[in-house]
Amino acid sequence: MHSTDLRRGLERREARLAWWLVTPAVGTILLVALFPLAWTLWESVHLHDLRMPWLGRPFVGAGNYAEALGDPRFWSALGHTGFFTGISVTIELGLGLVLALAMNRATRGRTLIRAAVLVPWAIPTVVSALLWRFMFDDQAGIVNVVLGTIGLTHEAIVWFIRPDLAWVPVIVSDVWKTTPFVALLLLAGLQNIDAGLYEAARIDGASTWQQFRHVTLPLLKPALLVALVFRTLDSFRVFDLIYVLTGGGPGTSTEPIALYTFNSLLQNLRFGYGSALSVITFGVSFVLAATYLRLLGRDLTEAKS
Amino acid sequence: MLAASCGQAPPSGATVVTFPGSMLGGEGAVLRAQLQRFMREHPNIRVVQRDTPDAADQRHQLYVQWLNAEASEPDILQLDAIWTPEFAAAGWILPLERFNPDTNAFFPVTIEANRWQRRLFAIPWFADVGMLYWRTDLMPRAPTSLGELEQEAARAKARGLRFGLVWSGARYEGLVTVFLEYLGAYGGQILEGGKVVVSSPAGLQALTTMQDEIYRSGIVPSSVLTWHEEETRFAFQNGDAAFMRNWPYPYPIMGDGAVSRVAGRFAVAPMPAASNGAPTAALGGAQLAINARSENPAAAWAVVDYLTRPEQMLERARVTGQFPTRRALYDDPALAKSLSVPVAQAREIIEHAVPRPVTPVYTELSEILQVQLHRVLTRQIDPARGLARAAAEMQALLNRAGLGPGTPLAQH
Amino acid sequence: MRGRKWTGADVVIAVLLLGSAFPFYWAIVSSLTPEARLFQKPSLLPTSLVLDHYRTLFAERGFWVPIRNSLIVAGTTTVFCVVVGAFCAYALARLRFRGKAPLLALILTVSMFPQIAIISPLYLVLRSLRLINTYPGLILPYLTFATPLTVWLLVGFFRQLPVELEEAAMVDGAGRLRTFWEIVIPVALPGLAATAILTFLYCWNEFLFALSFTLGPERQTVPVAIALFRGRYQVPWGQILAAAIVATAPVAALVLLFQRRIVQGLTAGAVKG
Numbered sequence: 001m002h003s004t005d006l007r008r009g010l011e012r013r014e015a016r017l018a019w020w021l022v023t024p025a026v027g028t029i030l031l032v033a034l035f036p037l038a039w040t041l042w043e044s045v046h047l048h049d050l051r052m053p054w055l056g057r058p059f060v061g062a063g064n065y066a067e068a069l070g071d072p073r074f075w076s077a078l079g080h081t082g083f084f085t086g087i088s089v090t091i092e093l094g095l096g097l098v099l100a101l102a103m104n105r106a107t108r109g110r111t112l113i114r115a116a117v118l119v120p121w122a123i124p125t126v127v128s129a130l131l132w133r134f135m136f137d138d139q140a141g142i143v144n145v146v147l148g149t150i151g152l153t154h155e156a157i158v159w160f161i162r163p164d165l166a167w168v169p170v171i172v173s174d175v176w177k178t179t180p181f182v183a184l185l186l187l188a189g190l191q192n193i194d195a196g197l198y199e200a201a202r203i204d205g206a207s208t209w210q211q212f213r214h215v216t217l218p219l220l221k222p223a224l225l226v227a228l229v230f231r232t233l234d235s236f237r238v239f240d241l242i243y244v245l246t247g248g249g250p251g252t253s254t255e256p257i258a259l260y261t262f263n264s265l266l267q268n269l270r271f272g273y274g275s276a277l278s279v280i281t282f283g284v285s286f287v288l289a290a291t292y293l294r295l296l297g298r299d300l301t302e303a304k305s
Numbered sequence: 306m307l308a309a310s311c312g313q314a315p316p317s318g319a320t321v322v323t324f325p326g327s328m329l330g331g332e333g334a335v336l337r338a339q340l341q342r343f344m345r346e347h348p349n350i351r352v353v354q355r356d357t358p359d360a361a362d363q364r365h366q367l368y369v370q371w372l373n374a375e376a377s378e379p380d381i382l383q384l385d386a387i388w389t390p391e392f393a394a395a396g397w398i399l400p401l402e403r404f405n406p407d408t409n410a411f412f413p414v415t416i417e418a419n420r421w422q423r424r425l426f427a428i429p430w431f432a433d434v435g436m437l438y439w440r441t442d443l444m445p446r447a448p449t450s451l452g453e454l455e456q457e458a459a460r461a462k463a464r465g466l467r468f469g470l471v472w473s474g475a476r477y478e479g480l481v482t483v484f485l486e487y488l489g490a491y492g493g494q495i496l497e498g499g500k501v502v503v504s505s506p507a508g509l510q511a512l513t514t515m516q517d518e519i520y521r522s523g524i525v526p527s528s529v530l531t532w533h534e535e536e537t538r539f540a541f542q543n544g545d546a547a548f549m550r551n552w553p554y555p556y557p558i559m560g561d562g563a564v565s566r567v568a569g570r571f572a573v574a575p576m577p578a579a580s581n582g583a584p585t586a587a588l589g590g591a592q593l594a595i596n597a598r599s600e601n602p603a604a605a606w607a608v609v610d611y612l613t614r615p616e617q618m619l620e621r622a623r624v625t626g627q628f629p630t631r632r633a634l635y636d637d638p639a640l641a642k643s644l645s646v647p648v649a650q651a652r653e654i655i656e657h658a659v660p661r662p663v664t665p666v667y668t669e670l671s672e673i674l675q676v677q678l679h680r681v682l683t684r685q686i687d688p689a690r691g692l693a694r695a696a697a698e699m700q701a702l703l704n705r706a707g708l709g710p711g712t713p714l715a716q717h
Numbered sequence: 718m719r720g721r722k723w724t725g726a727d728v729v730i731a732v733l734l735l736g737s738a739f740p741f742y743w744a745i746v747s748s749l750t751p752e753a754r755l756f757q758k759p760s761l762l763p764t765s766l767v768l769d770h771y772r773t774l775f776a777e778r779g780f781w782v783p784i785r786n787s788l789i790v791a792g793t794t795t796v797f798c799v800v801v802g803a804f805c806a807y808a809l810a811r812l813r814f815r816g817k818a819p820l821l822a823l824i825l826t827v828s829m830f831p832q833i834a835i836i837s838p839l840y841l842v843l844r845s846l847r848l849i850n851t852y853p854g855l856i857l858p859y860l861t862f863a864t865p866l867t868v869w870l871l872v873g874f875f876r877q878l879p880v881e882l883e884e885a886a887m888v889d890g891a892g893r894l895r896t897f898w899e900i901v902i903p904v905a906l907p908g909l910a911a912t913a914i915l916t917f918l919y920c921w922n923e924f925l926f927a928l929s930f931t932l933g934p935e936r937q938t939v940p941v942a943i944a945l946f947r948g949r950y951q952v953p954w955g956q957i958l959a960a961a962i963v964a965t966a967p968v969a970a971l972v973l974l975f976q977r978r979i980v981q982g983l984t985a986g987a988v989k990g
Contacts, residue, residue: 015814017893025805025864026820032839033827033861039838050373051395051665054714055707102729113730114976116737119965122972124922126940127961131740134747134954140756142743180737181983188984237831240924244944258833258925265837266929267366269373275837282834289829355933371932374849 037282043275050269057272064276073252074277077260078284084167084256085235088174092231093224095175096182101216103183104190117180125177129244132173136160163253166246170254174241178234182227189223190216229292236285257281320604323379325355325367335624343611350604361385365668372397372596380599381608384427384592386418386660387478387667393421394665394714398594400424404606415630418660419592422714426594428613429630431621433589434654435482436573438541438549438559447574451490451514454548454577458524461547469524471540472550473532476679481661481671482587483550484678486576487511489585489659495674496662499708499715503674504689504696507581512681512688514579519682530682542567550576552589557626557645573650575657588658590630619643628655666706673698741965748958755954770955771963780960782934783942789852790927790938791920794859798867799913806871807897811883821872828865832925835861843930850932858926867916870982874908875901911978914971921968939964 047060068074103113120128136143138158147153159165193216201211239258242248248255248263255263261281265274324340327333340352357364368382372392382398392398406428408416415429437454439447443461448454458469473479488495491514493507502508518525529537534551541549542559544566549555553573562568575584593609595602611617615637618629623643628651634640635652644651661667677695680686686694703709723731747755749766774780809817839858840849848854882904886896902909927938934942943960946953972979 011813014812014893018808018812018814018817021804021808021812022820024801025868026823028801028860028864029824029827032857033830033835033865036835036838036842036861037830039841040834043837049706051369051391052706053396054394098729099733102726102733105724105726106730109730111976112734114980115973116734118972118976118979119741119969120737122918122922122968123965124924124940124968126922126924126944127964128740130943130957130961131744134958135740135743137954140747140759140954142759142761145759176736176740180733184980185984233829237833239833240940243924243928258831261833262836262925262929265840266370266373269369271837271841278831278834278837281831285829285831286826289826374932375844375847376850376932 040275040278040282043271044279045276046272048270048272048275050271060272064273065280067273068276068280073255073260074257076252077255077257080254081236081238081256081258084170084174084238085232087167088171088178088235089228089231091171091175092179092182093227095179096186096227097220097224099179099183100186100190103187117184120177121181123177125240126244128177129173129241132169132176133245136169136172160246161250163250166250166254170242170245173245174235174238178231182231185227185230186220186223189220192223193219225292225295229289232292233285233289236288237281320349320601321351321353322381322599322601322604322608323353323355324381324383324608325357325364325379326383327357327359331625335621339612339617339620340608343608346611347607350607352608355379357383368392372598375598377596377598377600380596380601380605382594382596383430384594386433386589386592387671389419389427389592389594390421390663391665391667392594393424393426397597398426399597399599399602400426401428401595401606404610406610410633411630412632412655412658414588414655414658414660415590415592418588418663421663421665427592428594428609430591430593430613431618431627432630432655432658433552433554434628434658435486435550435552435576435587435589436654437576438551438555438571438573440547440567440570441572442570443547447572448577450577451487451579455518455522455524458547459522462524466547467545468526468540469522469546470518470548470550471525471529471532471537471546473534473537474525474529474679474682475531475533476675477533478671478675479533480675480678482589484511484515484674485587485659485661486550486585487515487579488582490576490579490582492581492583496664496670499703499710499712501696501700501703503699504692508692509688510579512678512692516682516684516688520684530679541571553626553628553646553651560645573646573654575654584657586654586658588660590628664703664708666702666708669702670699673702744958745962748955748962750955752953752955770959774956774959774963778946778956778960779934780942780963783937783939784963786852786936787921787938787940790855790859791917793852793856794863794920795913795917797856798860798863798916799871799909802864802867802871802912803902803909804897806868806875807901809868810872810875811880812893824865824868828862828869830862832862836925836929839926840929849930850936852936854930855927855936855938858930859920859923862923863916863920866919867912870912870915871905871908874905874912874982877908878904907978908982911975911982914975915979915982918968918971 044064045059045061046057047055047063048057049055103117106113135141136159138144138156138160143159144153144156147157148155157165159169197215197219198211201215206214237258238256239262242254242256242259243262246254248259252260257277258281261274261277264270264277268274326336337354340354344350344352357367364383365385365388368384368388371379372395382392384392389398393400402424406425408425411429412432415432416425419425419427419429437447439457440461443466444457448457454470462469472483474483485495488503488508488511491507491510493503493505493511495501495503515525519527519529532540534554537549537551538555538558540546541551542555542565556573559565559571560568575586578584593612595605595609599605613630615629615631615634618631618634619637619639621627622629622634622640626643626645628644628646629635629640635648641648662670664670674695677686677691681688681691700709703715708714746763746766747759748770749768750763751765751767751769754765808814809821843849843854843857848857878901882900883896886900887893891899921938922940923938924940924944927941928944931937931941937945939960943957943964946957946960
């Protein structure tokens with residue numbers, strides 16, 4: 001009896017201490033992240049145009065949301081975002097896997113490899129975007145020179161004025177910057193796989209490809225899913241890259257949802273409408289995250305068993 | 306010269322006023338000189354210049370960003386002709402009655418364009434007006450009607466000239482200013498009170514005329530639909546066109562025999578009237594306003610007042626060729642020596658100037674109108690339907706903004 | 718080493734190294750190329766190298782100012798977040814209490830926020846507090862994403878520490894807090910350092926908030942200043958690339974020095990979490 005009381009007392013003290021330690025961080029998060037999110041929700045059901053103060057801030061219910069759903073530019077932006085996410089994540093996961101497999105085999109030059117992986121990831125996206133903007137420039141850019149030299153093109157392509165081609169520098173830049181990081185994540189997953197399993201498979205007569213399919217892939221699934229979740233959510237909120245590389249152009253043909261929201265808010269000063277767009281963006285990414293986490297959770301428990 | 310506007314301690318007692326403006330070429334030079342003189346005469350006020358982009362929409366975006374953030378700087382703003390009602394209605398610039406500006410000294414149209422709800426919000430600094438350039442070696446006098454213009458243009462084409470008439474028809478604000486002049490020729494308007502009236506018979510006639518000039522009589526080449534002011538200028542400057550509609554800036558350039566093939570062989574006149582209308586010139590130019598949150602409005606006003614005095618306007622005209630907005634100056638022989646455009650012609654054109662609709666949502670209205678005008682001119686839609694669609698969208702916008710007919714704010 | 722045939726893996730690694738390095742090489746070379754030659758047909762090997770762009774960058778554009786701004790904002794945010802985050806992370810990693818799982822979930826969720834979702838209220842609040850274009854006006858929003866990130870990374874690091882050390886201390890009679898301060902922190906210093914660096918990097922690289930909440934060169938951070946470089950007649954690529962190199966060099970140096978720790982932190986949090 002006495003020892004249980006003691007234990008419970010200790011537990012309560014520990015819990016109290018825990019809450020003291022946790023409060024500053026959580027308080028900050030509540031204040032600077034969750035409270036504003038609630039406010040965004042509130043703004044989204046009001047009309048709030050900062051250019052037209054005489055209209056006041058009337059409650060409009062679902063008015064902004066209805067406008068968004070009927071706004072072709074909104075749907076285009078969502079489509080652009082989906083397109084970008086789909087393509088870049090696929091390429092990054094695929095290339096990242098290849099890279100990770102190669103890095104797993106590498107025995108020398110580990111430092112150099114790590115540097116090559118980390119530096120592109122660590123620099124500001126703005127800088128990376130500017131580097132690629134320069135390389136894809138139609139006059140001063142090296143890409144056109146290379147393409148011309150190897151004979152793929154006859155004249156300089158003006159990448160940024162063609163709605164279809166403007167995506168190429170965007171995707172190339174994103175892949176360059178983040179594939180190495182994906183490779184890192186997958187490498188960690190690869191290194192967690194017990195070498196003995198490969199040994200056993202080899203003894204059983206499995207080829208390299210079969211080893212890959214039956215040992216590597218299944219055990220790599222958790223890492224793949226983590227990479228998938230992070231990359232998808234990151235790509236979904238893409239802003240810096242496109243703002244600097246194409247500005248959403250030509251016209252609005254590369255404008256993702258984050259940039260359209262930004263323009264509505266800080267260019268057109270339509271805070272009510274922009275807030276509705278923000279909420280929709282948040283909602284979609286939340287649903288995506290929740291879906292993935294459920295898949296992830298399920299797969300993790302499956303993998304463990 | 307990127308001057309940081311804070312972190313520099315002014316001499317004791319001095320008020321610091323920030324002035325964003327172009328630092329380029331002649332404009333930058335004359336501005337700097339005038340501000341230096343001002344600071345000598347007012348030792349307790351320091352004016353710090355801030356570099357802003359020259360492109361109008363970039364400057365507009367920057368202003369919107371600053372003013373919306375309720376920044377107290379810059380104190381003075383250089384506004385394009387169409388921004389005053391927008392900034393005034395948003396409460397971003399100061400009404401100027403408290404400073405008793407001498408409004409009668411300026412051309413009435415320039416003052417009216419800067420009023421919102423009957424109060425004055427900016428002082429006109431220099432004026433830009435759309436005008437008709439015509440070849441003096443191809444005809445004895447400027448055409449007095451739109452019909453005569455078209456006849457002369459056709460005749461010139463028949464005699465071998467590449468183009469009869471050129472104007473800037475790309476999908477941008479410039480297209481609206483051109484359209485405005487044709488509209489005025491037929492006695493039409495874009496906006497009346499809070500009602501969009503651009504799809505009136507006059508509007509239809511104006512737009513059909515523009516379309517016919519390209520596709521029926523062929524006096525206007527279809528390439529104008531991708532041209533801005535510069536391409537239009539090149540066409541006339543190389544001697545390929547009998548008529549050009551453009552702003553004043555090409556005048557001195559084309560007078561230079563070294564670069565121009567038409568030096569000494571052209572003159573200007575207002576775009577002529579057709580039926581029921583009047584010769585019309587779209588009004589552009591710059592005005593000076595004071596940030597509503599400025600901490601030194603009196604000092605800011607001193608600068609604005611100084612820059613808009615006759616002597617400064619004359620100096621500016623001499624260096625940059627920009628038209629002053631004070632009426633009396635046009636009787637002054639000094640102006641005749643400064644302007645490359647003959648003074649009498651300049652005054653006549655300014656007196657026929659018409660502002661674009663004075664409404665806070667002009668930029669959005671213009672977007673809508675530009676799209677439909679361009680669609681009509683590229684024959685994607687016929688004039689009646691195009692104008693009707695534009696009018697409907699524009700009216701919907703005005704209504705949504707509480708600026709429709711019958712609302713108190715519609716009575717500009 | 719015996720020369721051996723290049724395997725597929727070697728080829729891939731070579732492509733990685735080349736592909737990673739080439740844009741930097743090209744940017745460095747171009748930033749040292751005189752303006753006139755920049756717009757001519759580019760060649761892979763430089764012919765003339767000048768320091769003009771770097772000189773103009775600092776002398777005329779005053780590039781020190783954005784660097785100073787970035788250092789102040791990123792530095793302050795990092796310090797605050799690491800301190801506050803360390804306490805929170807220790808509690809989450811070692812202490813038992815109800816609500817731990819939901820808290821972790823909350824922190825993870827917030828770190829996945831699209832930042833655009835809270836721009837409008839942040840802007841309105843900062844504006845009414847007259848904090849637009851000020852240092853606090855940037856540091857406060859930065860805490861949104863920096864705090865969850867720091868906590869997440871530190872939880873990963875703390876969990877990796879051997880429990881025996883703390884248990885030994887507590888058996889000896891030390892309280893939780895003392896254990897934390899005297900035993901855990903010194904051992905976790907490498908992890909703290911790595912977390913600080915990663916947090917600093919995130920703040921240094923941040924663009925959206927800096928773009929929205931600053932108005933001019935006095936308070937703009939490095940990414941915003943570079944993105945908004947304007948030239949008179951054409952894009953000043955020489956200066957932009959010079960600025961990019963200047964912005965990248967310290968980042969690259971930090972990363973290279975602490976690469977092992979950084980990788981540890983990133984993968985520990987991600988894979989094991």
